[in-house]
Amino acid sequence: MEKQNMAAILGISEPVFQAGERLEQELLPRFLEFDKTAEQNQWKVLYAMQKNRVSESCFQYATGYGYNDDGRDTLERVYADTFHTEAALVRPQITCGTHSLALALSANLRPGDELLSPVGKPYDTLEEVIGIRPSKGSLAEYGITYRQVELKPDGFFDYPAIAQAIREETKLVTIQRSKGYQTRPSYSVAQIGELIAFIKKIKPDVICMVDNCYGEFVETLEPSDVGADMVVGSLIKNPGGGLAPAGGYIAGKKELIENCGYRLTSPGLGLEVGASLGVMQSFYQGFFLAPVVVCSALKGAVFAANLYERLGYPVIPNGRESRHDIIQAVELGTPEGVIAFCQGIQSAAPVDSFVTPVPWAMPGYDSDVIMAAGAFVQGSSIELSADGPIKPPYAVYFQGGLTWPSAKLGILKSLESLVNAGIITPEKLKEL
Numbered sequence: 001m002e003k004q005n006m007a008a009i010l011g012i013s014e015p016v017f018q019a020g021e022r023l024e025q026e027l028l029p030r031f032l033e034f035d036k037t038a039e040q041n042q043w044k045v046l047y048a049m050q051k052n053r054v055s056e057s058c059f060q061y062a063t064g065y066g067y068n069d070d071g072r073d074t075l076e077r078v079y080a081d082t083f084h085t086e087a088a089l090v091r092p093q094i095t096c097g098t099h100s101l102a103l104a105l106s107a108n109l110r111p112g113d114e115l116l117s118p119v120g121k122p123y124d125t126l127e128e129v130i131g132i133r134p135s136k137g138s139l140a141e142y143g144i145t146y147r148q149v150e151l152k153p154d155g156f157f158d159y160p161a162i163a164q165a166i167r168e169e170t171k172l173v174t175i176q177r178s179k180g181y182q183t184r185p186s187y188s189v190a191q192i193g194e195l196i197a198f199i200k201k202i203k204p205d206v207i208c209m210v211d212n213c214y215g216e217f218v219e220t221l222e223p224s225d226v227g228a229d230m231v232v233g234s235l236i237k238n239p240g241g242g243l244a245p246a247g248g249y250i251a252g253k254k255e256l257i258e259n260c261g262y263r264l265t266s267p268g269l270g271l272e273v274g275a276s277l278g279v280m281q282s283f284y285q286g287f288f289l290a291p292v293v294v295c296s297a298l299k300g301a302v303f304a305a306n307l308y309e310r311l312g313y314p315v316i317p318n319g320r321e322s323r324h325d326i327i328q329a330v331e332l333g334t335p336e337g338v339i340a341f342c343q344g345i346q347s348a349a350p351v352d353s354f355v356t357p358v359p360w361a362m363p364g365y366d367s368d369v370i371m372a373a374g375a376f377v378q379g380s381s382i383e384l385s386a387d388g389p390i391k392p393p394y395a396v397y398f399q400g401g402l403t404w405p406s407a408k409l410g411i412l413k414s415l416e417s418l419v420n421a422g423i424i425t426p427e428k429l430k431e432l
């Protein structure tokens, strides 16, 4: 069957399909750059797997205490070698990215210590972990204080203010690589390296932690290559490659990772226990695929950025900027636009494509939110997904795509949905 016929069967009209084809042609040089990054990262992961002699026995199932769970221990060495760190903790018992971050912080801070964010406000869920918003079990309840240095108006680091904020009590510095759902820029690994060097010059023994969510494998270096003592993330984002059914990781200095082990399980037990419960094959295979999956997501992000930019919508990052994470924001400007976009994304999914998402009052949000997620793994945002708070500037945040063709279909369907809703006119489409 011809590609064009298949597009029609999937609900893509001829003008939308052709606009997509033209844009894809133009973007090929950019896509090749992403392919080259994926190649380097793929070989890095492969080398780590070969070096650690990954074998079929690594996929065996450990239960109970999980003593001598070789598959688990070997995978942790594969992560450590990929991130070029002394050690790593990679476990299904870590429930999500927030949990990984909370674990890394609570394991390495003690009462009287201060946590510093030199990059402004952290990710929403961390506000409760830290106790910026009072919360049961927060670091604040354990006598750990917090300070943050606001970013300059251009979204970059205010070095003099950071120098002033570093004090005797400053034990750990947390740096968020991805902008998440804020409007500041995401930081390159090189920029993070500069920031860490600056901080370490002032206080060499301070622990520098990077929230690496959405950033893994976007560049050929990771923050741990430029001085970060710990990098932290979620396995239902980039490094899980879409196959990990749950989990989180922390990679870094041996002593810090051991502290995380004592906190995750128990003092005295640490990393020795924690059965891998049969998820190891998906962890290995997902990590193996992750560089190419991230590459697909990047192609989708750049394709969407260029498409919507040409239609006159503000997009962050813009169509030409270098990429430091996989998130793409598109400001549609109206509630109807946000809804149509998300419904289009949902209709392109492999799972729940027949479901029509609608805005609802999600706990923890101050406005209704619409979410498109036709995912194999609940909440997985390395899979094609989009969410939009129904409030000005009416932006959608879009990310993921396990394969480039599926990401492309999702974006074309979002456009088709906006055309069908009368938000984008057929004349406008011709300009693409």
Ligand SMILES: *Cc1c(COP(=O)(O)O)cnc(C)c1O
Binding pocket: 096, 097, 098, 099, 123, 125, 176, 177, 178, 179, 180, 211, 213, 214, 234
């Ligand atoms: C997703 C994310 C988190 C939290 O991860 P969850 O898995 O949703 O708990 C933290 N920081 C950043 C930058 C993120 O993108």
